[in-house]
Amino acid sequence: MDMNEIKEIFFQECEEQLAELESGLLKLNDGDRDPETVNAVFRAVHSIKGGAGAFGLDDLVSFAHVFETTLDCVRSNKLEPTQDVLKVMLKSADVLADLTNAARDGGSVDEARSRTLIRELEALANGEVPAAAEAPASKPAVAAPKAAAPAPVVEKPAVNDEGFQPIPFSFGDFDEEPADRYVPTCQILFRPKKDLYAKGNEAALLLRDLSRLGEMSIYCDMDSLPPLDKMNPEEAYFSWKISVTTDKGEDGVRTVFEFAEWDCDLDIRTIEEEVVGEAANEEELPMQPVPFDLSILDEGGSTGSDEEPAVIESDAAAAVAAAETVSKVAQVASRAAENAKAAASAASAAQANQAAAAGQTIRVDLDRVDRLINLVGELVINQAMLSQSVVENDTNGTSSINMGLEELQQLTREIQDSVMAIRAQPVKPVFQRMARTVREIADITGKSVRLITEGENTEVDKTVIDKLAEPLTHMIRNAVDHGLEMPEKREALGKNPEGTVRLTAKHRSGRIVIELADDGAGINREKVRQKAIDNDLIAADANLSDEEIDNLIFHAGFSTADKVSDLSGRGVGMDVVKRSIQALGGRISISSKPGQGSVFTMSLPLTLAVLDGMVVTVAGQTLVVPLTAIVETLQPEASAIHSFGASQRLISIRNSFCPLVDVGRILNFRNTQANPMDGVALLVESEGGGQRALMVDAIQGQRQVVIKSLEANYTHVPGIAAATILGDGRVALILDVDAVVAASRGQSLRQDISLAATG
């Protein structure tokens, strides 16, 4: 490992610490007053500072230092973490993240912003009222309190008792003194106390270090040594008179005793070279050089502790008792902590559990996991092929090979699940990033916004998480910029002036559903409709349902903002979001209530690698229908089929009617409607909640298939989600149920649909 690798680790660690910092600050913002939360926040900044110092990242160190100082005031209860204080701190966390990124990737940070925050932090540490409370947040530059000293950070450490003033010491410092001056001799009286030894210092080592300073003579005073039977092995009885001639001077000598000076009587006097002889002679006690063999020190072994095996039992007992007391205290403390936890919500309890388990993790290079997943994918295909060829060649059908194959299938499945679980990660980091997005936009727009996140620990494949951030950021910006009203307007409407954006993640039927809800104005349907007409998206007299109008916002080039703002992008709006969600095999829908806000619902697959599917035949083609979409399968009877309109048919299932959709017809596999009685109906549920019966010719079986992207190898095909390789080595297409259902509503699958049949 070299320094570059360590630096890489440092930046990884920074990211974790920053996440920790932010979540801690948000907890504090929600009223959490657990000292451990404050400690964790402090530690995060402290760690970043420590590492940054090691790599000489001075900007990062100086900012982290001011931040840390202010946090320390919170930690020591000198500063109440009010919302205004936390506002400054959250912004500081953002700047700290920027500085970290700048240190890693180069580039610059908004210096005015960080200087402003430094001043605000210092002001807080000095017990001043947070500036943010007095000045509009949208103008941070003005918000700087004039009272705060404009002095640069490093030179003006905040006033508090832990004011950090780096005094790096180096043993080489003294080399700079000109050696050609006189060489002073120091006379040292050194009398260790018992504590010196108790703290692991060792007189012999100190003498050794002294001897390295220059020529030295030692006199050991052993007068106070009691007879053996009265001797306490833990006591200090010896003292030394030392004379050392050194160009390092008295300071050099003091440096040797730096660790020990509290635990000994130390008297150092400097005598000039010329008078050394005289001074020595005038001493009452003649300096008698005692043979001092330094080599024994280099033999290793614990010198000072030689006398310690004779431990006094009562001491040991006392130590044990003390240890017990401590463990009792610890138990009480942990019990108290448990009670507190029990009172906390289930979500935070889960979090705590996770935190407890966090210690037992290993870091693995993502490439390795991906390679494993690819291999397992191949294994699944291979296993399927093997099963198939055994079935084909096995005439009696009950051989032990079949039994073994079944077990193999089971195992393969388990391996696959386990491997997938490795890739699954909580959506928390993405959600946390959104908190910052919300803050920034709230600042710029002058709106007051509260982000509530739920289900942060919902796990989903890492690929999905990585690709989620961008569309989500976009949607959050939209929600705050377009969705929420200005505080005054909200107040006039009788709403809480602070808008709420709620981001929720949960698992639902094998998919992850992410909801983004705001309590803003909702979609202005009149405006959307007008805009759509202006842009020739719809005819002026088109008769659209509310839902259809809402969905217009997903059209390319559609933006309802009168002015193009910096935030929501330039017209690349929800259509981009929709496309990126679809690229993930997901769907997005919106529901909106005027005056009450909008809810965007995204449903995404948990993994992009495998799928449980129903293998079906349609017009001679083999298709795979995702099992998660299928509610039930049924064999239609003639009496259940009803014609409706010109070409529509309905199937009655348990006294309700459901549109019958011929998959072969929708995908243009055939030109005429198939006879429902010849096939099988798959009752599917689409994201909108509606049910449809999909007509296929036959069901071949249920299988786990490895998803191979069509987009990566070919191009997007409407109505088709992806492809896979079956056991016999043939390629089968995976049906995009929602697209097919949507197509059945009359919106035909656009583009090159005939290609789908041959693709």
Place this chain on the structure above:
Amino acid sequence: MKKKVLTVDDSRTIRNMLLVTLNNAGFETIQAEDGIEGLEVLENANPDVIVTDINMPRLDGFGFIEGVRRNEKYRAIPILVLTTESDAEKKNRARQAGATGWIVKPFDPTKLIDAIERVTA
């Protein structure tokens, strides 16, 4: 015989720096991530010297030092405190807890090795 150092620090960065520095200087290095783990690891490690951070989760450096000093087997082992705080209060608290000496972060290899040499034979 190689001298054995136990380092206790919650920062992965610092742990790695210590590891590299100490190994390059010919020490054997064992590591722990916080005070609790430090005490656990210590039990069978038999180090010659301990280098510990102060700010750590679960059990901080002060608590860890006190724990070591209560341990019959290790109560006389030299303990160096690794700290960015160079002010007297922190040092004093560390000393009262039983620290032998300290190293101010950011440390350079010479400083670290020097300090270790000073407290070990």
